Amino acid sequence: MKKIVTVRGINIGEGLPKICVPLVGETLMQLREEAAYLETVDLDVVEWRVDFFEHVEDCEKVIEVLSEIRELLPDIPLIFTFRSTKEGGQKEISNTYYFELNRTIAETGLVDIIDIELFNDEKKVRSLVESVHLSNVFVILSNHDFDKTPAKEEIISRLRKAQELDGDLPKIAVMPSSTTDVLTLLDATNTMHEQYADRPIITMSMAGKGVISRLAGEIFGSAITFGAAQKASAPGQVPVSELRNALTLIHSNL
Numbered sequence: 001m002k003k004i005v006t007v008r009g010i011n012i013g014e015g016l017p018k019i020c021v022p023l024v025g026e027t028l029m030q031l032r033e034e035a036a037y038l039e040t041v042d043l044d045v046v047e048w049r050v051d052f053f054e055h056v057e058d059c060e061k062v063i064e065v066l067s068e069i070r071e072l073l074p075d076i077p078l079i080f081t082f083r084s085t086k087e088g089g090q091k092e093i094s095n096t097y098y099f100e101l102n103r104t105i106a107e108t109g110l111v112d113i114i115d116i117e118l119f120n121d122e123k124k125v126r127s128l129v130e131s132v133h134l135s136n137v138f139v140i141l142s143n144h145d146f147d148k149t150p151a152k153e154e155i156i157s158r159l160r161k162a163q164e165l166d167g168d169l170p171k172i173a174v175m176p177s178s179t180t181d182v183l184t185l186l187d188a189t190n191t192m193h194e195q196y197a198d199r200p201i202i203t204m205s206m207a208g209k210g211v212i213s214r215l216a217g218e219i220f221g222s223a224i225t226f227g228a229a230q231k232a233s234a235p236g237q238v239p240v241s242e243l244r245n246a247l248t249l250i251h252s253n254l
Contacts, residue, residue: 003199005138005168007077007112010044013200016247017217017225018044020079021240024052028065035072041229042244047079051089059104070110079140080105081115087144099128106135115140118162129166141167149174149181155188160196171202176209185213186220193221214238215246218254
């Protein structure tokens with residue numbers, strides 16, 4: 001039986017895919033406005049994409065802003081994510097600071113889930129995952145390929161590696177160049193879900209061609225889908241106002 005990841009009353013891996021919406025403001029003022037707006041949106045989870053934040057290289061300022069976000073969104077599960085440029089993020093920081101930042105944020109108790117990129121030094125990843133778990137915070141172990149869609153076997157291999165390294169939510173996002181690529185991602189998701197996963201997984205095919213993967217997670221086995229409230233953080237994100245209706249329509253026919 002697969003584990004369910006329960007965060008603030010939200011059961012990830014059970015029922016409809018959970019809707020996650022990103023915070024992508026560059027300034028404190030923008031983030032305040034975004035967070036206030038998200039309070040009015042039909043969503044399940046919020047992700048702070050801290051790589052958009054203008055002062056991301058100042059850990060104390062990150063914590064100050066995070067405290068405000070948590071005050072504005074006290075009951076919503078919150079993911080903390082620094083996305084590196086090599087995986088589609090907005091800026092680069094040193095490897096040392098990347099691990100220090102994520103470890104420090106976990107210790108604050110202000111977030112529920114931290115996204116750690118799989119393609120880093122394995123010993124450092126293992127150590128960070130252990131540290132985050134000691135702070136009673138869940139881990140997404142992620143990989144984003146903005147250039148292509150790897151072969152089915154490679155997609156499954158990366159997800160299994162994330163599971164082996166004790167990520168609570170293994171995640172992969174890939175870029176399709178054809179509809180066949182989208183089918184490859186969905187096929188890999190289905191196989192991973194049915195044969196290997198002992199916990200919820202998150203997968204998506206990006207851009208317009210991949211939109212179906214953001215809607216059909218309940219069928220193929222992806223537990224979270226990412227939607228856009230005001231500004232998307234990745235290509236192909238569906239407006240959150242439309243996402244719930246689409247997910248409900250599919251669910252009601254299963």
